[in-house]
Amino acid sequence: MELEEQVGKILAYGEICDHCLGRFFGKRSHGLTNAERGNGLRVAHALRENIPYRPHEGPCWICHDLFPGIGAWAERVAGALEGIEHATFLIGTRVPPLMAESEELVWSDLGLEGPEPLKSEVNREVGKAVAAITGKAADLSRPEVVAILDLAGCTVEVEISPLFFRGRYRKLERGIPQTRWPCRACHGAGCERCGFTGKMYADSVEELIGRTAVEEFRAGDAILHGAGREDIDARMLGTGRPFVMELVSPRRRTVDLGALEEAVNRSAAGRVGVTIEGWSTRREVETLKSEKAHKKYRISVEVEGGIARNELEEALDRLRGAVVFQRTPARVVHRRADRIRERRVVDARVAGQEDGRFFLDVVGEAGLYVKELVSGDGGRTRPSLAGILGRPARVIGLDVLEVEGRKERE
Numbered sequence: 001m002e003l004e005e006q007v008g009k010i011l012a013y014g015e016i017c018d019h020c021l022g023r024f025f026g027k028r029s030h031g032l033t034n035a036e037r038g039n040g041l042r043v044a045h046a047l048r049e050n051i052p053y054r055p056h057e058g059p060c061w062i063c064h065d066l067f068p069g070i071g072a073w074a075e076r077v078a079g080a081l082e083g084i085e086h087a088t089f090l091i092g093t094r095v096p097p098l099m100a101e102s103e104e105l106v107w108s109d110l111g112l113e114g115p116e117p118l119k120s121e122v123n124r125e126v127g128k129a130v131a132a133i134t135g136k137a138a139d140l141s142r143p144e145v146v147a148i149l150d151l152a153g154c155t156v157e158v159e160i161s162p163l164f165f166r167g168r169y170r171k172l173e174r175g176i177p178q179t180r181w182p183c184r185a186c187h188g189a190g191c192e193r194c195g196f197t198g199k200m201y202a203d204s205v206e207e208l209i210g211r212t213a214v215e216e217f218r219a220g221d222a223i224l225h226g227a228g229r230e231d232i233d234a235r236m237l238g239t240g241r242p243f244v245m246e247l248v249s250p251r252r253r254t255v256d257l258g259a260l261e262e263a264v265n266r267s268a269a270g271r272v273g274v275t276i277e278g279w280s281t282r283r284e285v286e287t288l289k290s291e292k293a294h295k296k297y298r299i300s301v302e303v304e305g306g307i308a309r310n311e312l313e314e315a316l317d318r319l320r321g322a323v324v325f326q327r328t329p330a331r332v333v334h335r336r337a338d339r340i341r342e343r344r345v346v347d348a349r350v351a352g353q354e355d356g357r358f359f360l361d362v363v364g365e366a367g368l369y370v371k372e373l374v375s376g377d378g379g380r381t382r383p384s385l386a387g388i389l390g391r392p393a394r395v396i397g398l399d400v401l402e403v404e405g406r407k408e409r410e
């Protein structure tokens with residue numbers, strides 16, 4: 001079907017605006033707006049048919065004359081973005097199904113090859129108008145905010161892109177979980193058992209760092225992604241554990257990370273300490289999660305009936321370098337699948353002695369269950385210190401001294 005014939009058929013469907021008419025041929029020619037295309041086609045049609053030229057007199061059967069309202073939509077967007085710090089933005093549009101169906105009907109009826117959808121013209125035109133009002137740049141790939149126009153509801157929703165920073169934390173106090181732990185009884189709703197907090201523990205490393213970060217970034221939430229995690233009753237000492245903090249819906253983006261580090265360390269003093277290393281990305285969260293870092297633990301061990309240092313050292317000689325087979329520990333098997341894990345003990349040696357107890361330094365592959373390495377977990381972990389000694393042994397205290405992270409980052 002030739003262009004002239006297609007235009008004649010489109011005009012016969014019903015009253016249509018220049019934008020919608022032009023958009024059906026949106027990929028033809030360059031340097032024209034859809035409205036210019038549409039008006040040109042309307043003029044050409046009148047000349048060819050030798051009929052009186054008549055400009056569009058609404059309402060358009062496809063868009064219901066949406067385009068004269070572009071300026072008002074841009075004002076709505078600018079209003080919704082007020083108070084949200086951003087350098088770049090993107091417009092998205094939720095088109096009512098009936099509007100989309102109307103234009104799609106024409107595409108398929110006439111077999112049009114290069115039409116532009118209504119949604120993309122609205123996004124572009126409102127985007128240009130918003131840029132003119134706010135002075136901010138549209139960014140199609142990584143916008144800091146996205147404004148979504150709901151054409152039917154006449155409303156604008158704003159989605160703020162998250163921000164990420166990375167660092168290392170040290171947990172100086174026992175009994176703090178790494179992340180929020182919802183109450184087992186009420187699953188976060190709040191009940192008598194949890195004192196209506198919805199949580200098993202009043203604080204977490206996530207909150208001790210996140211509370212200050214949420215304030216500084218005026219964010220909706222802060223989510224901690226750690227490179228592994230230590231047990232609640234273990235401290236995280238030494239150089240600290242690498243983490244990435246995700247700020248959800250931050251209304252401020254230009255926060256001084258050095259000042260933030262100081263503020264966190266002041267407010268979490270004695271419980272958690274952080275070093276903030278710089279900005280991060282979603283991608284880095286994934287790398288962090290998949291990293292298989294070795295971990296170094298300092299544990300204090302009690303052996304039933306006491307033990308001589310040389311006997312302990314001989315036992316550790318046999319564990320050093322050994323591959324340990326560990327069934328999911330009895331203490332967590334109620335909430336995790338019962339599997340067998342193979343992990344290597346990279347190093348194990350006596351670090352000190354006090355009141356008949358020994359301190360051991362153990363370096364293990366990521367995921368090694370250290371408490372079970374000592375106790376044997378009723379035979380679920382083999383080999384184990386208790387198994388080698390032939391009598392019960394257990395961990396009295398456990399600290400993480402080091403989590404190997406990548407030293408260099410691109």
Ligand SMILES: [Zn+2]
Pocket residue numbers: 016017018019020021060061062063064065066
């Ligand atoms: Zn229209």
Ligand SMILES: [Zn+2]
Pocket residue numbers: 183184185186187188189190191192193194195196197198199
């Ligand atoms: Zn509860």
